[in-house]
Amino acid sequence: MxxxxxxxxxxxxxxxxxxxxxxxxxxxxxxxxxxxxxxxxxxxxxxxxxxxxxxxxxxxxxxxxxxxxxxxxxxxxxxxxxxxxxxxxxxxxVNTVFQNYALFPHLDIFENVAFGLKRRKVKDVEAQVREMLALVELDSQARKKPTQLSGGQQQRVALARALINRxxxxxxxxxxxxxxxxxxxxxxxxxxxxxxxxxxxxxxxxxxxxxxxxxxxxxxxxxxxxxxxxxxxxxxxxNPRSTFVANFLGQSNLIEGTVVSRGSDVTSVDMHGIGVSVPTGRTHTDGEKGWIGIRPEKVLIGEEGEALDAPGNTIPGGVVTDVSFNGVSTQYLVRMPWGQELAVFAQNTGRTRIFRRGDRVELSWRPEYAFLLDFSQDASAGAQKGD
Amino acid sequence: MLQGVGAVAFLGASAAALKLPFFGTDGFEQDPASCRATDLSASQMKLIVSNWPSYIDADEDPSTLSIFEERTGIAVDYSDDVNDNAEFYAKVRNQLGSCTSIDRDLVMLTDWMAARFISLGWTQPYDKANVPNLHANLIDPLRNRQWDPDLEFHAPWQTGLTGIAYNASKTGEVRSFEELLTRADLRGRVTLLSEMRDTMAFLLKITGANPDDFTDDQWGVAIERLREVVASGQIRAFTGNDYTQDLAAGNILACEAWSGDVIQLQADNPDIKFVVPEEGLSLWSDNMLIPNQATHQANAEKWIDYYYEPAVAAQLAAWVNYICPVKGAQEEMEKIDPDLASNPLIFPDDDMLANTFDFMPLDAKQSNEYEGDWANVTGG
Amino acid sequence: MAEMTRRRGRTGYLLLLPAFLTLLVFFVLPFYSLIATSLYDPSGSDVEGFEMTYHFSNYWDAISDYSGPLFRSLVYGGVATLLCLVLGYVLAYAMAFKAGRWKYLLLVLVIAPFFTSFLVRTLSWKLILADDGFVVNTLQFLQILGDDGRLLATPVAVIAGLVYNFLPFMILPLFASLDRIDPRLIEASSDLYAHPFVGFFKVTWPLSLPGVVSGTLLTFIPAVGDYINAQLLGSTGQRMIGSVIQSQFVEANNYPAAAALSTMLMIVILAMVLVYVRRAGTEELL
Known part of the structure; x- marks a missing residue:
């Protein structure tokens, strides 16, 4: 892999x-x-x-x-x-900025930063350290001990200490x-x-x-x-290639589908009786079945029967089960006829109303945003719990 | 490791217990007559004894101790907590010096310390009628000590000889103290005893003085002689009875030694010999004393009288191997172990005893001064 | 409000009381009486008692009579402390960084000798260093020691005894401070071009200084005052100040001299400790 x-x-x-x-x-x-x-x-x-x-x-x-x-x-x-x-x-x-910084507690900031240069017997340590401290905006703290600095300042010292060695x-x-x-x-x-x-x-x-x-x-x-x-x-x-990436990076709806045909441009997939297409470049499985993936913000939501501005198929029969409004957008959970709940993020552009729990809705998405993943992979791999 | 600190703390605590402000301390002399506790012997069948380690046959069955308890009905609380005369003195000095009890009825101390206790008035006189065996049976060489000529306050428990021990498998016979201090083949392989009186008695003898009666000048000559010997590297160390290990291990070839130790060593190693030095025989005793404020005087006297029965003394001597101070014990020993009965280190003959000497009693000031000189020489 | 603070203030003093009393009873009073004793007229005795004459010359007498043992004690204590530091550091370092799950077992083993008596442990060194023993024979075979050479009754034996007896006092604080060092700091020094050797002197050593300081103090102070090792393993030429104090006190009953020597020893050690702590610059680290 x-x-x-x-x-x-x-x-x-x-x-x-x-x-x-x-x-x-x-x-x-x-x-x-x-x-x-x-x-x-x-x-x-x-x-x-x-x-x-x-x-x-x-x-x-x-x-x-x-x-x-x-x-x-x-x-x-x-x-x-x-x-x-x-x-x-x-x-x-090679130099490292360590987790929790690992600054030398017995040396001041200047000496911490100068440590690598001195070990390599570099000339002109003083000027280089001054320059580096200026870069991380710590010139005034040079004679303090690490514990006297805030977390962010310590972080910059750690960065300077490593960077100065180029x-x-x-x-x-x-x-x-x-x-x-x-x-x-x-x-x-x-x-x-x-x-x-x-x-x-x-x-x-x-x-x-x-x-x-x-x-x-x-x-x-x-x-x-x-x-x-x-x-x-x-x-x-x-364009994630695995369920792990699809879930670990952001959030994805993964819906079971069966490959109907593979063309040169698109792969046609049957999704619980609805035909959807996925571009060939976004098809990452050779199998009969696959997970159709779509990011929540790519899913469009509309009133039942309303014509949605999308060239893909409309998927009817959804019922809103959860609404959370957070100003810029609204996040919905929509129960589909096959029982799965899909996540939908809708921008609050004002063009559509904000739906309420129990409203019947239709979903849709542009085919070029969908991707198809290997069905043998775990659909929940990489999902961050409580995120 | 904390002894030094302990000594300091003890020193502090002891002085603090007396007078706090920057005043001096009074003397520690007491009057036994006014420091006498009521004798509870009649109502309490009890006796508290403090002795040196390995100085009684208590592990035998029956032992002299168990027979005493059975015969008298007195329960004896016996502990071997006397390890060093000077240390014991330091331990009880504040109590006895202020006429308070040390919770003991009988303690065993060596001649010079016994003399100091008696002269400070720290011990109770015996009721002569209660200790007839002591007066009848004490061997003659131990009578008429300068510090208690009439046996009013003390009774010898066991007696020993200070002489020379050497390892016959490693060196030739050592006949005199003089040889011990001068023989080149013994250089650095000799130890002397750290008890000032034991060693200095011989030094005084060698330098022509009489240990029983000498002057400050004679003392000065003797201590100077010792200083030269130490400086020459002849002496390896001044020891307590740990010389036995060094002698057995071959670390030293010859040493100044106590007779009882050597008899015990000989049992394991027949090459160890004990010699009565040509200079003479130093005879010493550990003595039973009844400290002031003891509450079981009569019981203590019963104990003393019991141990002056020849049969009891022989039984004890068979175990501890020191010189038995009791007349008639030699005959009793014939019945127990004829070998021991003829051992001159347990029952010395008259010839041996003819040439004994003692160390003269010192007053407190002399003692401090001489001990100070001694410490300086032995410590380098 | 003022009432409140006053009451709180009083509670604070009340809480300090046990510590204050302990200090008074176990330090101030003995120390006070030690000083008092050191100023008694030395011509006194237990029979006549001792007079307070503010006899300051006790101190001069003590210095002139016993500067030898005093100096010797400082030298032996110093050498023993240095050897303890070298041996102890290696051991504590191995325990803290290399021993893994054996760490605490080793710690128990370091403390284990304390379960037997100090005296017995010291006496067993007499067997180890005996004239006919394995150590001496080996050294003689290797021509390091002459044929009639010996270890017992020499400074070597005394210092060996001191090192052995006080090593745990060195190891424990060293271990405590080494074990606290974040191993990532050592990685960081390595990452920043420090050879492990250089990294040790630039990072590990300075960070372990609190342990080094307390370890050397815990070793040096009792080692200087010790007299058992000198008495059992040394000869007449190895007498240390502790044994002088002991014999002045117990045998010669010269309490003023013993007290003056004790006070002086305390002052000398205190002065050395102050200079040392100042030089080591540990105030900053602590």
Missing amino acids: SQVADVPTEQVGDSSYDGLRLRGVSKTYPNGFTAVDTLDLDVPRGSFIALLGPSGCGKTTTLRMVAGLETPTSGEIRLAGDDITYAKPYKRP PEVLLLDEPLGALDLKLRRSMQIEIKRIQTEVGLTFVHVTHDQEEAMTMADTVAVMNAGVIEQLGAPEELYE
Whole structure:
């Protein structure tokens, strides 16, 4: 299931690639647990990639193997052509922003940031540290100890401490996990700004899908030690290839359907007696049956018998079972004739009225928004409970 | 490890118990006549005894102790909590010095400490009529001590010799104290006893003084001699009775030793020999004292008189192996163990006893001064 | 409102009372009487009593008579503390970072010797270091020790005994402070180009300083005052100040000298501790 991003198949160990390349990397712990399973990944130089997945999916282990803090059981890791699979962590041009920052409590901010430069006996430490502190807007705090700073400031120190070394790859391990929501948003923008400014390769590990999509150029969704799907955030969101991705990134309605015919442009599917079509490029199964997927905000809702502004088929017989109005939009749950409840997000444009529980409605969607997934996959995989 | 701190705390507490402000302390002398408790012996068949470890046959069945209890109906509360004369003194000094009870009816202390207790007025006299066996049976060399010539306050429990022990498998015979201090082949493999009087008696003898009666100048000569010997590296350490281990292990070749220890060592290692030094024989005793405010004086006297019966004394001597201070015990011992009866370290003959000496009693000031000199020399 | 605060204030003092009384009874009074005793006229005795003459020269006499044992005690205590630190650090480090699930078992083993008597443990060293024993024979075979060389009754034996007896006092605080170090800090130093060796001196060591300071104090202070090791394992040339105080007090009954020596020992140690803590700069860390 692992994928290689927009790179034609190249042979393992090719040293001409100047980014970060993982080939067949596995990590099995002595207790038999396989955290990462034969993983392939290419991270082009200068890009910002997010490893996204639930806890235990292997994203942190992958990051630690790149940092050199764990040794792969098998496989190869190359950076700018050099094999670094077994290189000591202190010899890799890779730096990490740790979860909870791991700032040295006995050193002040200046010394924390200068730590890497001093170990490498770089000249002109003072000026570089000043410059870096200015970049993260902490110039005035240089002589404070980490515990005297707020969470957001500590976070920026951790970032500065890693960035100042101008690593080939900067690894960020859930860097914003300890911050409150508002601070997290502004830090997301800040980190993105800094990345653009310095032009380094960033690998960001997170379980927060919104954070991943906001910040990264490329998102790799990981599950059970493998990459489920890799691509640009919009692509992942609009055209998920597995039920896990469809559910983990945002929310999806997945409806059972039987493939009727496969044309060159569209696949025709019978959905509980209603014919629907899915573009070939969004059809991700060869089987007889499949899950027809549609994002709630792509579903249109209207009065029974009303002509909806959509070229697809109308699906009649829905009954509204739940309404939650939140200003910008309204979220409905609609019970369909086959018993399934579908989620619908309707913009409050004023063109249609807001329905109430018990109203009979018709649903519809544009065929180009639908996708078709492998029926053997669990329809609830990756769904975030309580989300 | 906390002894140092403990000593300091004890020192503090003891002084604090007396007078708080920056005043001095009174002397500790007491009058036994006014520090006498009412004797409860008639109503309480009880006796509290403090003795040195391994100094009674209590584990035997029957033991002299169990026979005493059976015969008299007195329940004896016996503990072996005397480990060191000076330490015991430090422990009870505040109570006895202020005429309060130490909750004991009988304690066993070595001659010099017994002398100090008696001179401080800390012990009760015996009723002569209650201890006829003591007066009849105490062996002659132990009579007429300067500090209690009429046996008013003390009765020897056991007696010992201070002499020389050596390991015959590792070195030749050591005949005199002089040899112990000078023989080159013993250099660094000799220990002396850390009890000042035991060792200094021999040093005084060697330097031509009489330990029973010497002057400050003679003391000065003797201590100077010891200082030279220590500086020469001849002496490995000054020890309590832990010299037995070193002798058995071969860490030392010869040492100043107590007779009873050596007899016990010989049982395991026949190569260990005890020698009466040419300089003479130092004879000492541990003595039974009734401290002030003891409440069972009559019971204590019964105990003393009981242990001066020759048969009882022989039974005890067969177990503890020290010199038996009781006349007639040798004959009784023939019945128990003829070998022991002829052992001169338990029943010394008259020739041996002819050449004994004692250490003269010191007043408090002399004692402090000499002990101070001694500590400085032995501590390097 | 004022009434309220006043009452609360009074409760606070009431709560302090037990601690205050304990301190008064177990520290202030003994210390006061120690100082008083140290100023008695040394010509007194238990028979005549001791007169308070503010005899400050007790101190000068003590210094001039016993500067040897005092200096020796500081040296032995210092060497033993240093050896304890080296041995203890290695052990505590292994326990904190490498022992995994054996960590607490090892901790129990470190404390285990305390279940037997201090005296017995020290005496058993006499067997280990005996002249005909395994250790001496091995050293003689290796030509490290001469044929008639020995360990017992030498400074080596005394210091070995001190190290052995006080090692747990070093290990426990070291372990406590090493165990508290977040292993991610060590990863971070490695990630920031520090060789493990450099990382140790730049991160682990400074973070363990509180443990180092309390461990060295807990070892040094009792080691300097100890006299059992010197008495059992040493010779006449190894006498330490604790044993001088003991013999002055118990044997010579020279209480003023013993008290003056005790007070002086306290002052010397206190001064050294203050300088040390200041130099180690631990106020900031604590």
